[in-house]
Amino acid sequence: DAGVIQSPRHEVTEMGQEVTLRCKPISGHDYLFWYRQTMMRGLELLIYFNNNVPIDDSGMPEDRFSAKMPNASFSTLKIQPSEPRDSAVYFCASTKGGGAYGYTFGSGTRLTVV
């Protein structure tokens, strides 16, 4: 298995622009998570899905953030409009529920908003 695949690896955008981050989870995993990592706040859970359904989005910072999972093999995290304080590394992770399974993280997308 290729693991959790995220794209793009790096994104530089101007303030006010729309940004879309993409994630392909591991086949057979029924949970998908979006995390944001910054020096100040560490790893923060933004939202997670179970069987493509959003379960908890309480970590989504503002209405500017939205996430979708149209099918079991694809998810997006969108920021519109983007702001400099959104600059961070965004990770997607997936796991199989029901047991002592760890999350598998993707390599992340480093977002810079200028």
Added chain:
Amino acid sequence: QQQVKQSPQSLIVQKGGISIINCAYENTAFDYFPWYQQFPGKGPALLIAIRPDVSEKKEGRFTISFNKSAKQFSLHIMDSQPGDSATYFCAVRNAGNMLTFGGGTRLMVKP
């Protein structure tokens, strides 16, 4: 509310020494306690994990010690190597399969 507190924030150990990282949690409903290792430019990777019904788990040079009554668990890295230099995160999992991470410990192992 910080659900898991990790210490120290940074740690320098000589090659061959023992690295110890600690975590404390508050909610007794957590059912799974993993440790993750992260290298620069990479996502966190599962290193070792423990369930609350055991007090210790060892995998190679890595050991988790778990104290349920004190609500604490720790990672011990024996015979630390320069290749172990990374950031380590403890985490706790709730019934909803959601992980909450500690703040991380940056470990540097000096040759």
